[in-house]
Amino acid sequence: MSSNYSAISTTQSIFESIVGNTDNSLPSDARSLADKVHFSTGFADNSESDLLVLPCPFKECEVISALKGVEGSVANAIGKLRYGFEQTVDIEMYHASLFLLMAYVASVNGHNKLDKGVKKYLKDTDLLAAQSDLYRRMSANLYRTKDSRYYHIHGSLEASTTLKMIGLPSHSDLSDYDEIVDYIGTAVSKFTAAELEELNRQYRQAGTTALTQEQFLATPHGKEIASLPPWEVTTLETTSPKVPFSEPAGISGKPQILEGFKVVEMCRIIAGPTIGRILAEYGAKVIKVTSPNLSDVPFFQVDGNTGKHTTDIDIKTADGRQQFEALIADADIILDGYRTNALKKLGYGPDDFAKRGRDRGKGYIYVSENCFGFKGEWSYRPGWQQIADCVSGLAWAQGRALGREEPIIPPFPMSDYGTGCIGAIAALDAVYKRATVGGSYWANTSLVQYDLLLMAQGQYPNEIWQTIKDKNKDMQAIRYYDSVDAISSTALKALLNGKILDRLSSYLTKFDSPGFNGEVKVLSPVVKMDKTRNGFNETSRPNGYDKPVWW
Known part of the structure; x- marks a missing residue:
């Protein structure tokens, strides 16, 4: 140090x-x-x-x-x-x-x-395998654009709409990480950052151009x-x-x-x-x-x-x-x-x-x-x-x-x-x-x-x-x-x-x-x-575990 x-x-x-x-x-x-x-x-x-x-x-x-x-x-x-x-x-x-x-x-x-x-x-x-399916998971990732900028598409927890937006099928047999990155990256590279921004707006997706702080x-x-x-x-x-x-x-x-x-x-x-x-x-x-x-x-x-x-x-x-x-x-x-x-x-x-x-x-x-x-x-x-x-x-x-x-x-x-x-x-x-x-x-x-x-x-x-x-x-x-x-x-x-x-x-x-x-x-x-307790009163559990009532 x-x-x-x-x-x-x-x-x-x-x-x-x-x-x-x-x-x-x-x-x-x-x-x-x-x-x-x-x-x-x-x-x-x-x-x-x-x-x-x-x-x-x-x-x-x-x-x-x-x-x-x-x-x-x-x-x-x-x-x-x-x-x-x-x-x-x-x-x-x-x-x-x-x-x-x-x-x-x-x-x-x-x-x-x-x-x-x-x-x-x-x-x-x-529910839509947007996390467990690697191909669909990579619909939320950063890729290079046609005009050599960088755009982060994001399929959220749904994936299909973003993949459709860039001209790709919602599902694929691809399972290799590098092949998927190349496949989706090639699709993104056909668009400029401005074009992706407009598509992102039309499809109401959570994407953005990567900007510098300035x-x-x-x-x-x-x-x-x-x-x-x-x-x-x-x-x-x-x-x-x-x-x-x-x-x-x-x-x-x-x-x-x-x-x-x-x-x-x-x-x-x-x-x-x-x-x-x-x-x-x-x-x-x-x-x-x-x-x-x-x-x-x-x-x-x-x-x-x-x-x-x-x-x-x-x-x-x-x-x-x-x-x-x-x-x-x-x-x-x-x-x-x-x-x-x-x-x-x-x-x-x-x-x-x-x-x-x-x-x-x-x-x-x-x-x-x-x-x-x-x-x-x-x-x-x-x-x-x-x-x-x-x-x-x-x-x-x-x-x-x-x-x-x-x-x-x-x-x-x-x-x-x-x-x-x-x-x-x-x-x-x-x-x-x-x-x-x-x-x-x-x-x-x-x-x-x-x-x-x-x-x-x-x-x-x-x-x-x-x-x-x-x-x-x-x-x-x-x-x-x-x-x-x-x-x-x-x-x-x-x-x-x-x-x-x-x-x-x-x-x-x-x-x-x-x-x-x-x-x-x-x-x-x-x-x-020192005088009050910070700690949990309930154990963890998955979503939807309890009845919708106060206890």
Whole structure:
């Protein structure tokens, strides 16, 4: 490590800049309690030599540690309001780094995400084989265009429409990775980036041209989204009164910050479910509602559904709406991770819940996350983590840092998890506001906003980045056309071979999970507080496991 660079000092500086930024909506109590947050590496001697290992040139470890500190500060403010005491908040940066790859450190009966043997324990929610069929899976990937630019097509969890868009069949007998990359890459190379943008618009797909950060910030959307803080909390109505906290059950000996809160989670994949997972850590009852007709990634549910109940409801049917109405009638927080305005079209958008809050005399907190943000001309566009990383400029910076003049997707869904943490901060922010002021609130953030926050901290000094690359030598062979699975598995193997994850077991929580037919291990909560408990009250389970009722 460089004698001139301190990861802890950098983290403290990022933390202070976020807490001190008056453009965000943090409660004043959270700002005043910032000195209660303490950062350490997580190693006995507080050494930083094994801390910075994630193969990304930007300060992922430091940024997520700082965000976890902000999360802890807002939780501390709620705890002070609710229980009358202040607490110390401890953030171990090694633990926070693991948060950025939570799905990759989770396991079922000893099988992790990369083990083929894990499939027999999972519920098959890949309804259209957009994940399990390699050809269809590669409909979500980065390819070179006719005009020598790079375009990330994305078949989402459906695949067929994107493949049709570029003139390919929805299914193929191809099974070899390199042959599939060449086959789909050849099809994409027949179009310019501008032509793909137009096709993407016509077919309503989640694709994007890979831009540099400078190119993105020069667009009207880039300019507008860059002017915003990482999250926003907007007041929807002011007529509903302050909401008092319920009496804590105190079963564990220590109360939890969000005991008694009820959360309805309408999300899939990673970022949205991560918000719900964090709220569950603080004691909220979270029920994840998914449609039986929509796909989800099976393994991501192992970690993402921890601490929750899960249920299937088709809210487009009369019976489904009746079941959903019964859940939301008693809810405090609604999480929305779908396309912008998708739930609004069904009568379940932020304004709809503002009216419901007024009518019932108890405000709602509506939390949204998406790819491009909720302001600007691209706010309507669908997207995923890879799309955000390509459009924001993060992928181009990653590729150049690896010595190539091409964009490369960073490993692990780090932007997803970072966005989930910001979403949880926004939710806690709104909880404090509802308790002290009353009203209903819309809290929102996006993957692009996380990326911009990350890149605003700058890249590592050259000697630090060289040390990180030396620990991840196999990453040097990665190319733009490699899949996110190939990139993340390469990075994970480097961490395992370098014994970086040897201390992992001490950061895991172990459950017996009837839903997954065995023992599940997932990452424990990162934020540690000395007077309240952060921990899960429910084991993990697959989607659609429980009845659509509160418990």
